[in-house]
Amino acid sequence: MKIAAWICLLLPLASALAITIAGTRIPRRAAAYVSTLTTMGAFVAAVVAFFDMWSKAPHARAAATTSWTWLSAGQYHFGLTLLVDQLSIVMMLIVAGVGSLIIAYAVGYMDGEDEERRFFAYMSLFVFSMLLLVEGGNLLLLLAGWGMVGLSSYLLIGYYQERASAIAAAKKAFVMNAFGDATMALALFLLIKVTGRLDYAGVFAHSPHGGTTANLIALGLLGGALAKSAQLPLHTWLPDAMEGPTPVSALIHAATMVTAGVYLIVRTHVLFENAYIVQDLAAGLGAATLVMAGLIALVQTDIKRVIAYSTMSQIGYMFVGAGLGAYPNAMFHLMTHAFFKALLFLAAGIAIHAVTGEQDIRKLAGVGKLMPFTKIVFLIGSLALVGIFPFAGFFSKDSIIAAALAHGTYGAIIWVACIVGAFLTGVYAFRLYFIVFTGEPSAFAREHFHAHHDKEGPLSMLWTVGTLAVLALVGGFLQFAPVWHPLTDWLAPVAAPITDPSNTQEWITSGFALAVGLAGIGVAYVLYVARTVPVPKALPLFEKKFYWDELYDVLWYRTADAFSRMLGTVIEVPLVAGAISAMAGLAGASSRELSVAQSGLVRTYALFLAGGLAILTLVFLAAR
Amino acid sequence: MANFLVWVVWFGAAFACLVSALAVVSFSNPFYSALSLIGNLASLAVLYLLLGGEFVAAGQVLVYGGAVMVMFLFVIAYLGDRTDESPWSGGPSWQVFGAVLAGGAILAEVIVVVGLKAGNLLSQPKHIGRSFGTPAALGRLFLTNHLLAFEVTSIVLLIAAVGGVVLGAHARELGSDARA
Amino acid sequence: MHGPDIQWYVILSAILFTTGALGVMLRRNPLIILLSVEIMLNSANLLLIAFSRLHGREDGQVFAISVMAVAASEVVVGLGLIVAMGRRNVELDVDKLRTLRG
Numbered sequence: 001m002k003i004a005a006w007i008c009l010l011l012p013l014a015s016a017l018a019i020t021i022a023g024t025r026i027p028r029r030a031a032a033y034v035s036t037l038t039t040m041g042a043f044v045a046a047v048v049a050f051f052d053m054w055s056k057a058p059h060a061r062a063a064a065t066t067s068w069t070w071l072s073a074g075q076y077h078f079g080l081t082l083l084v085d086q087l088s089i090v091m092m093l094i095v096a097g098v099g100s101l102i103i104a105y106a107v108g109y110m111d112g113e114d115e116e117r118r119f120f121a122y123m124s125l126f127v128f129s130m131l132l133l134v135e136g137g138n139l140l141l142l143l144a145g146w147g148m149v150g151l152s153s154y155l156l157i158g159y160y161q162e163r164a165s166a167i168a169a170a171k172k173a174f175v176m177n178a179f180g181d182a183t184m185a186l187a188l189f190l191l192i193k194v195t196g197r198l199d200y201a202g203v204f205a206h207s208p209h210g211g212t213t214a215n216l217i218a219l220g221l222l223g224g225a226l227a228k229s230a231q232l233p234l235h236t237w238l239p240d241a242m243e244g245p246t247p248v249s250a251l252i253h254a255a256t257m258v259t260a261g262v263y264l265i266v267r268t269h270v271l272f273e274n275a276y277i278v279q280d281l282a283a284g285l286g287a288a289t290l291v292m293a294g295l296i297a298l299v300q301t302d303i304k305r306v307i308a309y310s311t312m313s314q315i316g317y318m319f320v321g322a323g324l325g326a327y328p329n330a331m332f333h334l335m336t337h338a339f340f341k342a343l344l345f346l347a348a349g350i351a352i353h354a355v356t357g358e359q360d361i362r363k364l365a366g367v368g369k370l371m372p373f374t375k376i377v378f379l380i381g382s383l384a385l386v387g388i389f390p391f392a393g394f395f396s397k398d399s400i401i402a403a404a405l406a407h408g409t410y411g412a413i414i415w416v417a418c419i420v421g422a423f424l425t426g427v428y429a430f431r432l433y434f435i436v437f438t439g440e441p442s443a444f445a446r447e448h449f450h451a452h453h454d455k456e457g458p459l460s461m462l463w464t465v466g467t468l469a470v471l472a473l474v475g476g477f478l479q480f481a482p483v484w485h486p487l488t489d490w491l492a493p494v495a496a497p498i499t500d501p502s503n504t505q506e507w508i509t510s511g512f513a514l515a516v517g518l519a520g521i522g523v524a525y526v527l528y529v530a531r532t533v534p535v536p537k538a539l540p541l542f543e544k545k546f547y548w549d550e551l552y553d554v555l556w557y558r559t560a561d562a563f564s565r566m567l568g569t570v571i572e573v574p575l576v577a578g579a580i581s582a583m584a585g586l587a588g589a590s591s592r593e594l595s596v597a598q599s600g601l602v603r604t605y606a607l608f609l610a611g612g613l614a615i616l617t618l619v620f621l622a623a624r
Numbered sequence: 625m626a627n628f629l630v631w632v633v634w635f636g637a638a639f640a641c642l643v644s645a646l647a648v649v650s651f652s653n654p655f656y657s658a659l660s661l662i663g664n665l666a667s668l669a670v671l672y673l674l675l676g677g678e679f680v681a682a683g684q685v686l687v688y689g690g691a692v693m694v695m696f697l698f699v700i701a702y703l704g705d706r707t708d709e710s711p712w713s714g715g716p717s718w719q720v721f722g723a724v725l726a727g728g729a730i731l732a733e734v735i736v737v738v739g740l741k742a743g744n745l746l747s748q749p750k751h752i753g754r755s756f757g758t759p760a761a762l763g764r765l766f767l768t769n770h771l772l773a774f775e776v777t778s779i780v781l782l783i784a785a786v787g788g789v790v791l792g793a794h795a796r797e798l799g800s801d802a803r804a
Numbered sequence: 805m806h807g808p809d810i811q812w813y814v815i816l817s818a819i820l821f822t823t824g825a826l827g828v829m830l831r832r833n834p835l836i837i838l839l840s841v842e843i844m845l846n847s848a849n850l851l852l853i854a855f856s857r858l859h860g861r862e863d864g865q866v867f868a869i870s871v872m873a874v875a876a877s878e879v880v881v882g883l884g885l886i887v888a889m890g891r892r893n894v895e896l897d898v899d900k901l902r903t904l905r906g
Contacts, residue, residue, distance in 0.1 A: 599716070600902025603837075607722050607829045614729035621733060624741065630807030638816050645820055645843050649827035654835040661839050668846055671816075674807055675857040680849075680865050688846075688872060692879055699883045700835060703890045723829035727822040734818035738811045746810040750860030757865060765866050773866070777873045784877030791884030 001052040002065040005084045008045035008092055009131045011038040016124035019117055028116040032107040035120035039103050039127050043096035050089050058493055061086055064137050071140065078198060081137030087494040090331060090487075091134035091263055098255045098338045099127045101464045105346050106247035108458030109353060119159060119245065126152035130256050134263060138199040139188055142264070146184065146224065149257045150177040156248040157241045169240035176237040180227020187220025204270040218275035221268055222282055229261030229315045232289045236548050238312055242304040246349030249304055254311045254345050255338035262315065262334050265322040266495050272323075273498065279323050280410060286319025287417040294424030296545050298431065299538040302359050303348050306432050310385060311341055313421060317400050320414055325498035326403035328488035332479055333400055336392035339475045340384035343468040347378040350457045350465065351436065355448045361435050363444040368437025370449050371456045375437045377469040382429040384472040386517040387422060394514070395476035397422070402481070402501040402509035411499075415509075422513045426520020434528040482506045634674060640667040658696045665689040676757045813854035820847035832897045834889070838882045845875045 015038035019031045026034075053061045062085035070080035084092075103123050110116050129152050133145030150173075158170030191198060194213055195206035208214045225231075230238035241253050252258070265272055265282060272279040290313040297309035314337050321330030351367050351374055352359055368375035384391035387398060401422070404415035441449070455462065479487045482503040501509070527535050544550065597608075640663060647660035665688050672681035738746065755761050766774045820843055827840030849868045856864025889896060 598905060600905030601716070601719075602898050602901070603829050603832070604716065604719060606825075607719060607726060610726040610730065610825050610829060611722065614726050614733065617730065617733045621737065621741075627807065634807050634812070638812075641816065642819060642823070645823045648839050648843060649823055649831065649836070651836075654833055654839070657836050657839050661842060664843065665846065668850060671813070671850060672853050675813070675853050677853045677856070677865050677868070680853060680868050683869060683872065684849075687876070692876055695879065695883060696835075696839070699887060702887070703835075703896070720830060723826055727826045727829070730825070731818050731822045735815060738814050742811065746814065746858065749810060749858045752857070752860050756860070757862060761862050762865060762869070765862055766869075769863070770866050770870075773870055777870045780877050781873055784880045788880040788884045791881070791888055794888060 001049045001063055001084060002082070004045045004049035004052065005063075005065065005082050005092075005135060006067075008042045008049065008096060009082065009128065009135055011042045011045070012124045012127040012131065014038065016121050016128060019121040019124065023117070026117075028113075029107075029111075031117040031120045032103075032110065035124045036100065036104045036107055038124060039096060039100040042127065042131065043093070043100045046089065046092040046096045049084060050093060053084070053086070053089055061493065066137070076192065076196070078138055078140045081141065081199070082135045083137035083200065084135065085494050086491050087263075087267060087331070088134045090335065090491070092131060094335055094338050095127065095130045095134060095256050098342050098468075099123075099130070099251055101467055102247050102251040102255070102342060102346065103127075105250075105349070105461050105464040106245070108460035109247055109349055110245065111458060115159075119156075122152055122155045122159070123247075123251070126156065126252060126257070130260070133260055138197075139191065139203065139268075140198050142267070143181070143184060143188060146228065146260065146264075147181055149252075149260065150174065150181065150228070153177070153241070153252050153257055156252060157244040159244055159248065163243065165240075166243040169237070169243040173237040173241050176234050177227050180224040180234060183220045183223030183227075185220075187217045187224070190217050190220065200267070203268075207271055207274060209274045214271070214274040215278055218272050218278035219281075221264060221271060222278055225261030225264045225282070225319075226285065227261075228264075229258050229319070230312050231261065231316060231319055232285050232292065233548070235289060235293075235312055236545075236552065239300075239305045239308045239545070242302070242308050246304065246345055246352060249308070250342045250345035250349070253308065254341040258311060258315055259318065259334045259338070262318040262322050262330050265319070266327045266331055269322070269325070269327055269495055273325070279325070281323070283320050283323025283404075283410075283414055286316040286323055287414045287421075288316075289313065289319070290316025290421040291417050291424070292546055294421050294428060295542050297428040298424065299542045301361055303352070303361050303364060303432065303436065304345070304359055306361070306428060307341070307344050307348060310344075310425065310428065311337075313425065314341065314385070314397075316421070317397055317418065320418060321400035321403060324403050324407050324411060324414070326400060326500070327495035327497050328479075328485070328491045329396065329399040329403055329481075329497070331491060331495070332487050333393075333396035335478075336384070336396040336472070336475050339468055340381045340392055340472040343377060343465060343472050344381040344385065346461070346465045346468065347374050347381060350374045350461055351378075353457055353461070354450065355445055356450075358444070358448065361432065363442060364436050365445060366436075366439045366441035367445040367449065369439075369441050370445070371437075373456050373462065374465075377465050378433060378437055380469045380472055382433045384476075385429045386426045386521065387513055388517055388521075389514060390473075390476065392472050392474075392476035394510070395478075395480050398510045398513045399479070399481045399501070399506065401513055402506045403497075403499045405505040405509055406499050406501040419512055419516055423516040423520045426517040426522075427524050430521045430524035431528055434524055438529060630674065633670065637667045637670040637674075640664075641671070655697070655700050658693060658700055661696075662689050662693050665693070676752055678757045679759045679762050680757065810854050810858045813850060817847045817850045817854070820844075820850065832899050834882075834886050834896055834898055837898065838879065838886070841878070841882075842875065845871060 012035075015035050019026075019034055022031075053063075062083065064081055064083045066079035066081040068080055069077050071078045103120070106119070106123065110119055113119065126149060129145050129148035131145075133142055133149055136142040136145055154170045154174040154177075157173050158166050160166045188198060190213060191203055191207065194208060194217075195203050197203060197206070207217065223234075227234040238253060238258065242249055244253070265279075272282070293309040293312035293316065297306050297313065300306045300309060314333070318330045318333050318337070321327070321333060351364060351371060354371060355364060355367060358364060368378070380391065384393040387393040401415060401418040404411040404418055407414070479485050481488075481501070488497065526533050541547070644660045644664035644667065648657045648664060651657040651660065665684055669681040669684040669689070672678075672684060824840045824843030824847060827843065828837050831837055831840065849871055852864040852868045852871070854864075856862060856868075886896070894900070
């Protein structure tokens, strides 16, 4: 199992290095296949590790393996430790499994790009970083992986480096994530100060219960989780990150990296339970995000941005789950979300690919008529997203919402928010579906649509999407809380839930969520298919994405800009520049005066020497 | 008696030394100055003998008073008679005043040090053996304690010789240019 | 020790040094300046040998011989410069050589 874990971690790294070192010596396709096969190899290794783990007794399943002391500072020693337990194996399977599907998809999607090799090297690097994040046996390695997924995300968002908007989006993502990394690092410093160690078991055993320190630690970790998972108030980078290629959006900004925040909360749930206020805050922020993102998604016109906002919204659900202490439910939703959100992105990618890269849904309108397969898989993804029985989202999302019901008054408020969010999900998901995939093709779509050898796309794109569609269809049956719950049992030794809704609450919630989801679909149908009611004019508040970008612009950019200008006029010009010219003037004037002494008469120089000697001797005499 | 004789020799040598030094500085013709310097060096050699520096005294007369000064005289003869018409003039107005002041200050300070601060530190020389200052003693020191200084000195001499050759060659080139 | 004590030598050396220094500072003829420098060097040599006698060790004399060697080098270079000046028909007057004036 340990060997399998190492292979799983190192195969993608080897692939990234090999592609980088080989450079132009290998054909572009070869880079794609190397990346795909190594990620699949990592998945196989994860599966092997999983079955190995399954064969053991529940309490003996976790295993840590240290290769060497990675970092040693004074009395602190941090090993290069991998921790393979029930939680990380789930993440490994998701990351390597969905990752290999998406990278295989990219073989077709990225075909013909100029810098395919760079893309696949980055993708492999990302898979390695993400695996390091989930497999790391202490918080330091987790932070290293955390930073490296941020780096790969930055590199991949800015993959189209000739586009200024892509570069700006990459920088935005990097800066916001760096903020989260910083708060997380501060939390780790506090942990080192309080407990003197960073391995999970040690930290959990020694960290304080309640009090300011515990709250600060949890707050710092939460800051990292919010930034990485694009939750309020550090969410503005995710929609812009759609500048990256579609497989990147699917893998990093939907299926894996953005859910790392949820993984972090579940992984360090003990620290959050020690600071229950912060944990409640996480749930509250998740609820606020899911409603806000749903509202914004209603009016977006870029197909990928709509899905991005839906990602934010769905991660909001996961934060609600993790914040309320329903860890298995959050992890379950993380998994099903990885399936159906990757599916949505990749299906959207097929449509975009077929229409020469157009992403505006008004121009894409009706393209589904020309692509029946894509239409079906997108419908499956949308149904799973909305949470319609028997698709995956129904099982996972509803169990999270149900957990809110089991959490007192605060939970009731969140429950209402979640139900509203479910309704919004129905509306925006099917707005997208109805506009893009039903109805008559628009002029633009007809004109620019081009089939790929009589198929809707390259084979590698179709079979991966098909696989994901099957997963989105059946993935939910892994757990149906009122009846069977293998995932909860599996995760119990690592992350036992502290909130467990009763069966009644589950049934009630499922009924409500299903009803409002269907209602949302109905509204979308009335507005965009039947068109019996005119589409309401979009509120500027939604179109401007609740003015978050403008707020940050005023708060940080303009303030800093004004402050710098003030410094420029008040400090720099008179003081700094003035000091420089004054110094130059002083030097010039004094050297002009002193140049008189440089008469060129050697004898006078000798006289000065002798005079100096006389004075020095006098000084020594006086000093004795 | 012996002591008195030594005093007489010392005074004679010191007087000659000072007079010749003043002559070196004062003659307007460098040829006479150079000749006076030979006298100065010779009288210093006498003082070295009184201080037990036999080898240094011999070297002073042979190398300094002989070889080096001959070179001086050669150069002066080569350049011809260039008697300075006004040897002391020139430079800023305070040059003479400042020079005398600085020189006087240094001298006064040394005398003050010797007279007031040194006490009888300077009047109790160590006893010395018969071998003091002999070539053998100096040679041993040169090849043991001061080997590095010895070697460095030889390199300095070599560099000076090369420099002299280069300067001479350069001057010869210029001269031929001027003639052509 | 017979004859004068070391302080006499020191004072004689100081007078010699001052005389040489005055020569350097007051004369314009580079040849005479060079000769004055020789006087200064010799005054230092006298001190070295006198203190060598005072301490009963020959190291001072070793230094004096080294100084002589350095003085010889200095004379070679100095005379070389003066010869070069003479060859270029430059007047032998250090006050005329003030190209480096500030």
